Each structure stands twice: as C-alpha cells, then as structure tokens.
Amino acid sequence: MSDQQHTAQLSPIHAFLTTRPQTALSRLYTRPSACLAVFRLLDDVARQIVMSLLWLDSKTGVDLTAWVVPNEDSRKHYAAALQDLVRLHIAKEANGRILLLPAFQSGLRRALTGGGEHRSFGVPCPGARGKEVMATEQLDDYASERWESILHFMVSSGSSAGRVPPPSIAVIFLLRRSGLMVPIGAERHPESRITSKGFQFLLEDSHTQLWELLLQYLAMSEDQGRDLVEVIGFLFMLGSMQLGQEYSTENLSETQDVMLQDFLDYGLIYRRNPDDHTRFYPTRLATTLTSTSSLAFTSSKHEKAASSEGFIILETNYRVYAYTENPLQIAVLNLFVALHSRFENLVIGRLTRESIKAALANGITADQIISYLTVHAHPMMHKNNPVLPVTVQDQIRLWQLEKNRLKSENGYLYEDFNSQGDFDLVLNYAKQLDVVLWENREKRKMFVREDGHENVREFIRRRAES
Amino acid sequence: MSSPSHLSLILDLTPVPWDALSHSTPPLRLKDFLAQALVFINAHLALRNENSVSVFGALPGRSMILYPPAGSTQVEADENTFHVFGQVDEGFMRSVEQEVEDLQEVEEDVPPALVGALTKSLCYINRLSNPPPPSNPSEAPPPPPHSRILLFSVSPDASVAYIPFMNCIFSAQKLKVAIDVCKLDESEVIFLHQACHLTGGAFVPITQREALLQYLSMCFLSETETRKTLAVPTLDKVDFRAACFCHKEIVDIGYVCSVCLSIFCQPVLECSTCRTKFSPDTLLRFGNMNLNGHAHTHSNGTVTA
Known part of the structure; x- marks a missing residue:
C-alpha cells in the first residue's frame, strides 16, 4: 500500500482544491469543519506530518527529515506528502524546515479541541434535540430513492423502453453541463440523451459519482459568481454532520440557502415538512462526503436484494445471474447483458457479442464492464481467483479489439519517381528516418508518416537541385 | 485507502503516583492529563471516518472499561464541536469521573490491575478483529481494523504479575497488536520495555511533561502503515530479565x-x-x-x- 500510495490518483475534490489560490484556501481554513475535511483528504504520511507540527508554536519551522525511515521509498513518499501540503497551502517549506500556515493550524486546533463560536459544524435544530429523531433507514430510503431516480433517468434515456419521469430542471441542467447527457431538440426542453461519458459514469460507485457531479456544481457556482469558499465550506459542513439529527438553517448565508434547495433534488438533504424552510436533515449521501469509503446504505427497502454490492454471478458459459430487483441495477446490467428472464429477485441474462458490441458503441470500454462485474460480484464468486472467469474476460476484451480492426494514420504518398535509382535513394533515406509506413518498389510508390514528410521533401528538393 | 485503525488506551489511574506527579516539578495533574489525552483521542478519530477508540482504566486491584460506555449515551449536539468528538469526550469523561468518585479507601500495597486492563483491551480488540458473520450472507463484512494499544504508565512494574503479563504480550503478538508505552514518571518498568520490544511498539519516557500533547501526537499517533515511512522512537537497550x-x-x-x-x-x-x-x-x-x-x-x- 505505502509504496503505491504516493502515486495514487488524487480524489477529485482534492485535485480541485490544489488549483485554488492561497487567499481562497486561507478563507476556507477559517472554518474548523473545513480544516478537518481537508485534513482527511490527505494521505497517511501527510496527516502525520500535520499532526507532528500542529501543537508547535515555532516561528521558524521544524526539520522532520530525521524521522523519515532511511530508505529510498520512504524519502520519496515523504517528499510527495510534503509537496501536497505545500500545494494545498497547509504548510510551507524553507531550507528543509516545515512550518504550518497559521490559518490551517488554528483551524484544525479549534476543530480538535472543540468549543469556540464558529458554528461551522452545523446548528442543530432546538426542537429536535433528544426526541423525535428520524430513523436512519427512513433517511437512507429517501436518499437512495432520490439518487437512483437520477441515475435511472439517465439509463432509461438511452433506450426507448421504460421511460422514467425526469428529475428537476436544475439536475438536468447539471447533467448536461457535465457532458453526461445532451439535449434532444430545444435547449430548455427536458428531453435528453445519455452520452458515452454518461454510460461510463453509471458504472462507477456512488461516492465517485456524487463527487463528480458536485465538482460540476462547484464549477457552475463559480460561473454564476457565487463565493466558492462558501460553497465548499458548506459541502464540508454537511460532511461533518450527524445522520439522524435535524439542523437549523439560521446560521446559513444566502448562497448556502440556495444550495440547500439544490441539494434537495440530489437527495443530500431531506425536509420532513417540505414547506418548512428553516430546518433540514442531512442524509447519508451528505454525511459520508468526507469519508473515504463508499456508501453503505442500511436501506430497508432493498435489503432482500443485497442492498449495495455483491449480487452478480458470471459463469464460464457467459451466463449472468443477478440477484436483484432494483430497477436501476437491472437497467445498468441491461446496458451490456442480453437479459432474457426475470423472476421475483433474480434476473438472468447472457453476455453476447451483440450485447457487448452495443455497450462498446455507447462508449463503454471492456475494462469498465469487467470492473463493474468484479466490484458487484456475488460473495460466492469471491471464492474464485480471479473473481471472473478468465475466458469471459478475455472474450470481452477480444470483442473490443474487433472494433478496432482498422488503424488510421496521417501521411503523404510519394509517386511518379523518374527512375528506380531515385526511388531507392529516397526510400533508403526515409527508412533511415523510420518514417515509411508502406512501400511498393514495382509501382515506385511509398507512404511516409506525417512527421517525416518535411525531411523527405527537403531531401528530394536538394537532390533535384544538385 | 488503507483500512481503518482502532486505538485502545490503557490509563493507570492509581491515586498515589498521580498525587506524587501533581506535586512534582513540573506538575502534571490528572485533570490536565485527561484533557490532553482527549485531544489526542480526537486527533486519532480525525484521521479517518472509520477510526475507533476504546479506553480502559486500571486502579489498585481492579480494572474497568471507560469507553465505549455500556449503554448508549445521548449527547446534546453542539454547533461548535464535531459530533463524533463530542460523543467520545462526553462518554469518556463521565465514566472517569464516576470511577474517581467511587474510589474511597486507597489500599497502598495493591498494585494497579494493569494486566486486567490489558486483558480486557485485548479481548475487545479480538472481538473487533473477528466480527460475527453478518446476518445477511450476501453482504461482505467490513474489513477488521488494525489495532494498537497505548499504555500510560505511572507506577513501577509489579513483578507479581509477570506470568499473566507475558501471556498478554504473546497474545498481542499473535493478534499483531503493537503495544506503545508512554512513561509519565521515572520508575523502572522492564516488563513494559519487553512488551514494546516484542510487539514492535514505541516506548517514550516523557521528560518534559508540559509538552505531553506534542509527545503524544508526534510519537503515538501514527498508524502501523505510516510508521514504515515516518519512524517512531523505540528502545535501543532492552532489559530482558x-x-x-x-x-x-x-x-x-x-x-x-x-x-x-x-x-x-x-x-x-x-x-x-x-x-x-x-x-x-x-x-x-x-x-x-x-x-x-x-x-x-x-x-x-x-x-x-
């Protein structure tokens, strides 16, 4: 783990934050909840560096290199972690001495010790203290239903069968903006069609999906001239809230009130009384925003149907058995499986050349199909190593290769050489440059790659002059 | 991402050495120590959403679990504190206060029941690393956390408890649990040296008590995986007697x-x-x-x- 971690892909929000200017981040770090959330985005070593420095009041910084285990891997890992801290404007480094920037330092100290008057962890609703706590299952049901209705809408737009009522205009606008869907006909019209990027989106886990949409939301907010610090700060505040607790809107800014309304559509927020705009419940989608693991719904509705993971059995004969009755999962499977029977809690289908080809035509790649099947493999399948039958994996990849039988390259055709001698001379020269794609000595023709054209033409011109 | 980690704290709450500590220079009163320990616990919980913590106490002749409390405690939400921290702090402080109140006659000779606390902690960790199979067989159980123990020692070794103590160390080895020791006073503790050495934990004698929190977050916060990159202090010389x-x-x-x-x-x-x-x-x-x-x-x- 440790040797790969520093090369691992940054989470989308992490990458987004590194592009922000220092002034914006410093303002963000005045909220303890944001400091805590950013801290959790860091990798293990970076977090330890922050913790080692957090309680020091040194003005010159501290040299931590003596603590690094003396081997190549650790030194690299340490350097990468340090660089990340500098990019996020959490720390600065001078002559090997590291110093936490005061904004982040005081913010995180505040978060750890508690107290203060910043109110950045959300204001609990006074009426809801102690009694009348919403059951978490109820919230989960609501959140998953909302979220899946968006995904289901996307899936169903690709096929003609089983249309789903569209979500709100704002959601559709965001889906279009992020390139997951494209409008059919007029811009204002809710009729949309899913794009190949959208199909790829469907196969990812819900945590990644959510962040992908939220990043689009951030970009959109920026375009609309809203204060990004407020927007990000609110996201992190939601991430630190407690599931099942009702919160009050009294401390929220105008921007954040608007966001609350938007997040209602995604299922991040629940209002017990839709007309009461002063209080809200965060759902599990919101409270797990800053955690690293994917969501685990304790939904009561889909309990029988293996709620979130592990329902697909794939056999060597390409048959797929999916123990699910969740319409979204069935719709996603329908993207690349030819389904033929459906029972109470089971769907049976088959991976065929046609079904895979249809998926490939939609822009889904073989690797995505394989990873979806692996991630959602039934626990029984995990006894096998590898999880999926190798023959089926190979065949899916072969079907993808079939699609790419032609390879195109740009270049120039040379013909009409005066003599065989001239032709050979030019051919030899071009071969030395390794730019010949095709040649035919009898017809005195050759095809030269685009990047070699300039050289070869120059060579011929010089020959003609001399 | 790496798997979650569990931290089990063992506090030696024996009144006599704590009284001595609060009168030494620089003084370290139990109250201040607990406050710093709480911040340290918060820091551990801040590392990752899935991290968990348990606290055990050792008093002369008996040991008890201080956190998590047996019943669920309803803590009032506070807009200025992260709700996870609030719950732990409240539950932990409440049970420490309870224990200190219940403490009446101090028997001078009875050593603290460190072994009892250590055993309870190991049992707790063992239960965490072997969760009962989920009722729904199609659901994959969550990965068991990496666990380690941090022992705060204020009194000298009780050689009477040598055999059970060694048995604890071997159980910890088998569970792959590192035992870290934070030594708050100057007394001799060769068995704790051996515990750290055998389980691969850190042993740090606190020489500047006013900087306790700095010691804690620098030496004892890093997880097993992180220690491969950023080292923690271990003992050069171990007394194997x-x-x-x-x-x-x-x-x-x-x-x-x-x-x-x-x-x-x-x-x-x-x-x-x-x-x-x-x-x-x-x-x-x-x-x-x-x-x-x-x-x-x-x-x-x-x-x-």
Missing part, C-alpha cells in the same frame, strides 16, 4: 525447568509447575544450593546476563 516463578522477583540468573521452561531463582528438587522431579545429583553440580526450594533468602547472582 525475567521474574522467577517462585518468589516473583526479577532475577539476573535463573534456573529453568528442562521440561516446561519455568524459571526459578534457585535450584529446586521438583518443578512447581509441571511436577517434574530433578535428580539430586544434577542439582549438586550447581553447588551452593539450598534444597529447601522455597526459602526466601535467595542470592542475587552477581554475574549480569
């Missing part, structure tokens, strides 16, 4: 039963553990022997091991 089974005293040279490996401070005719009888001729070779194997005057060997 053992305590004899007959008088529970630390010996430099011991006599070991050839059958069950029990240690005695002097030659005995019969092993008290496995009842093996040794031939008097063999014993004669050790010379200077007192065949009454339970005399209390044993000569501490002058040769160091």
Whole structure:
C-alpha cells in the first residue's frame, strides 16, 4: 500500500482544491469543519506530518527529515506528502524546515479541541434535540430513492423502453453541463440523451459519482459568481454532520440557502415538512462526503436484494445471474447483458457479442464492464481467483479489439519517381528516418508518416537541385 | 485507502503516583492529563471516518472499561464541536469521573490491575478483529481494523504479575497488536520495555511533561502503515530479565525447568509447575544450593546476563 500510495490518483475534490489560490484556501481554513475535511483528504504520511507540527508554536519551522525511515521509498513518499501540503497551502517549506500556515493550524486546533463560536459544524435544530429523531433507514430510503431516480433517468434515456419521469430542471441542467447527457431538440426542453461519458459514469460507485457531479456544481457556482469558499465550506459542513439529527438553517448565508434547495433534488438533504424552510436533515449521501469509503446504505427497502454490492454471478458459459430487483441495477446490467428472464429477485441474462458490441458503441470500454462485474460480484464468486472467469474476460476484451480492426494514420504518398535509382535513394533515406509506413518498389510508390514528410521533401528538393 | 485503525488506551489511574506527579516539578495533574489525552483521542478519530477508540482504566486491584460506555449515551449536539468528538469526550469523561468518585479507601500495597486492563483491551480488540458473520450472507463484512494499544504508565512494574503479563504480550503478538508505552514518571518498568520490544511498539519516557500533547501526537499517533515511512522512537537497550516463578522477583540468573521452561531463582528438587522431579545429583553440580526450594533468602547472582 505505502509504496503505491504516493502515486495514487488524487480524489477529485482534492485535485480541485490544489488549483485554488492561497487567499481562497486561507478563507476556507477559517472554518474548523473545513480544516478537518481537508485534513482527511490527505494521505497517511501527510496527516502525520500535520499532526507532528500542529501543537508547535515555532516561528521558524521544524526539520522532520530525521524521522523519515532511511530508505529510498520512504524519502520519496515523504517528499510527495510534503509537496501536497505545500500545494494545498497547509504548510510551507524553507531550507528543509516545515512550518504550518497559521490559518490551517488554528483551524484544525479549534476543530480538535472543540468549543469556540464558529458554528461551522452545523446548528442543530432546538426542537429536535433528544426526541423525535428520524430513523436512519427512513433517511437512507429517501436518499437512495432520490439518487437512483437520477441515475435511472439517465439509463432509461438511452433506450426507448421504460421511460422514467425526469428529475428537476436544475439536475438536468447539471447533467448536461457535465457532458453526461445532451439535449434532444430545444435547449430548455427536458428531453435528453445519455452520452458515452454518461454510460461510463453509471458504472462507477456512488461516492465517485456524487463527487463528480458536485465538482460540476462547484464549477457552475463559480460561473454564476457565487463565493466558492462558501460553497465548499458548506459541502464540508454537511460532511461533518450527524445522520439522524435535524439542523437549523439560521446560521446559513444566502448562497448556502440556495444550495440547500439544490441539494434537495440530489437527495443530500431531506425536509420532513417540505414547506418548512428553516430546518433540514442531512442524509447519508451528505454525511459520508468526507469519508473515504463508499456508501453503505442500511436501506430497508432493498435489503432482500443485497442492498449495495455483491449480487452478480458470471459463469464460464457467459451466463449472468443477478440477484436483484432494483430497477436501476437491472437497467445498468441491461446496458451490456442480453437479459432474457426475470423472476421475483433474480434476473438472468447472457453476455453476447451483440450485447457487448452495443455497450462498446455507447462508449463503454471492456475494462469498465469487467470492473463493474468484479466490484458487484456475488460473495460466492469471491471464492474464485480471479473473481471472473478468465475466458469471459478475455472474450470481452477480444470483442473490443474487433472494433478496432482498422488503424488510421496521417501521411503523404510519394509517386511518379523518374527512375528506380531515385526511388531507392529516397526510400533508403526515409527508412533511415523510420518514417515509411508502406512501400511498393514495382509501382515506385511509398507512404511516409506525417512527421517525416518535411525531411523527405527537403531531401528530394536538394537532390533535384544538385 | 488503507483500512481503518482502532486505538485502545490503557490509563493507570492509581491515586498515589498521580498525587506524587501533581506535586512534582513540573506538575502534571490528572485533570490536565485527561484533557490532553482527549485531544489526542480526537486527533486519532480525525484521521479517518472509520477510526475507533476504546479506553480502559486500571486502579489498585481492579480494572474497568471507560469507553465505549455500556449503554448508549445521548449527547446534546453542539454547533461548535464535531459530533463524533463530542460523543467520545462526553462518554469518556463521565465514566472517569464516576470511577474517581467511587474510589474511597486507597489500599497502598495493591498494585494497579494493569494486566486486567490489558486483558480486557485485548479481548475487545479480538472481538473487533473477528466480527460475527453478518446476518445477511450476501453482504461482505467490513474489513477488521488494525489495532494498537497505548499504555500510560505511572507506577513501577509489579513483578507479581509477570506470568499473566507475558501471556498478554504473546497474545498481542499473535493478534499483531503493537503495544506503545508512554512513561509519565521515572520508575523502572522492564516488563513494559519487553512488551514494546516484542510487539514492535514505541516506548517514550516523557521528560518534559508540559509538552505531553506534542509527545503524544508526534510519537503515538501514527498508524502501523505510516510508521514504515515516518519512524517512531523505540528502545535501543532492552532489559530482558525475567521474574522467577517462585518468589516473583526479577532475577539476573535463573534456573529453568528442562521440561516446561519455568524459571526459578534457585535450584529446586521438583518443578512447581509441571511436577517434574530433578535428580539430586544434577542439582549438586550447581553447588551452593539450598534444597529447601522455597526459602526466601535467595542470592542475587552477581554475574549480569
């Protein structure tokens, strides 16, 4: 783990934050909840560096290199972690001495010790203290239903069968903006069609999906001239809230009130009384925003149907058995499986050349199909190593290769050489440059790659002059 | 991402050494110590959403679990504190106060039940690493957390508890649990040295008590995985002396039963553990022997091991 971690892909929000200017981040770090959330985005070593420095009041910084285990891997890992801290404007480094920037330092100290008057962890609703706590299952049901209705809408737009009522205009606008869907006909019209990027989106886990949409939301907010610090700060505040607790809107800014309304559509927020705009419940989608693991719904509705993971059995004969009755999962499977029977809690289908080809035509790649099947493999399948039958994996990849039988390259055709001698001379020269794609000595023709054209033409011109 | 980690704290709450500590220079009062320990716990919980913590206390003659509390506590949400921190802080402080209140007569001679606390902590960790199979077989159980123990020591070793203590260390080794020791006073603790050495934990004597929190977050916060990159202080010299089974005293040279490996401070005719009888001729070779194997005057060997 440790040797790969520093090369691992940054989470989308992490990458987004590194592009922000220092002034914006410093303002963000005045909220303890944001400091805590950013801290959790860091990798293990970076977090330890922050913790080692957090309680020091040194003005010159501290040299931590003596603590690094003396081997190549650790030194690299340490350097990468340090660089990340500098990019996020959490720390600065001078002559090997590291110093936490005061904004982040005081913010995180505040978060750890508690107290203060910043109110950045959300204001609990006074009426809801102690009694009348919403059951978490109820919230989960609501959140998953909302979220899946968006995904289901996307899936169903690709096929003609089983249309789903569209979500709100704002959601559709965001889906279009992020390139997951494209409008059919007029811009204002809710009729949309899913794009190949959208199909790829469907196969990812819900945590990644959510962040992908939220990043689009951030970009959109920026375009609309809203204060990004407020927007990000609110996201992190939601991430630190407690599931099942009702919160009050009294401390929220105008921007954040608007966001609350938007997040209602995604299922991040629940209002017990839709007309009461002063209080809200965060759902599990919101409270797990800053955690690293994917969501685990304790939904009561889909309990029988293996709620979130592990329902697909794939056999060597390409048959797929999916123990699910969740319409979204069935719709996603329908993207690349030819389904033929459906029972109470089971769907049976088959991976065929046609079904895979249809998926490939939609822009889904073989690797995505394989990873979806692996991630959602039934626990029984995990006894096998590898999880999926190798023959089926190979065949899916072969079907993808079939699609790419032609390879195109740009270049120039040379013909009409005066003599065989001239032709050979030019051919030899071009071969030395390794730019010949095709040649035919009898017809005195050759095809030269685009990047070699300039050289070869120059060579011929010089020959003609001399 | 790496798997979640569980931190089990063991606090030695024996009143006498704490009283001594609060009058030493610089003073470290129990109240201040608990406040710093709380911030340290918060820091551990801040590392990852899935991280968990348990706290055990040792008092003279008994040990108890301080966190998580047996019943669920309803904590009032506070807009200025992260709700996870709030719950832990409230539950932990409440049970410490309860225990300190219940403490009435202090029996001077009884050593703190560190072994009891350590055993409870290991049992708790064992339960976490072997969760019961989920009721729904199609759901994959969550990965068991990496666990480690941090022991705050304020009193010297109790050599009486040598055997159960070593058994705890071996159980910890088997569970792959590192035992870190934070030594708050200057007393001699060779068994704790051995515990750290054998389980791969850090041993840090606190020399500047006013900087306790800095020690805690620098040396004891990093997880097993992180320690491969950023090292933590370990001991250069470990005292491997053992305590004899007959008088529970630390010996430099011991006599070991050839059958069950029990240690005695002097030659005995019969092993008290496995009842093996040794031939008097063999014993004669050790010379200077007192065949009454339970005399209390044993000569501490002058040769160091």
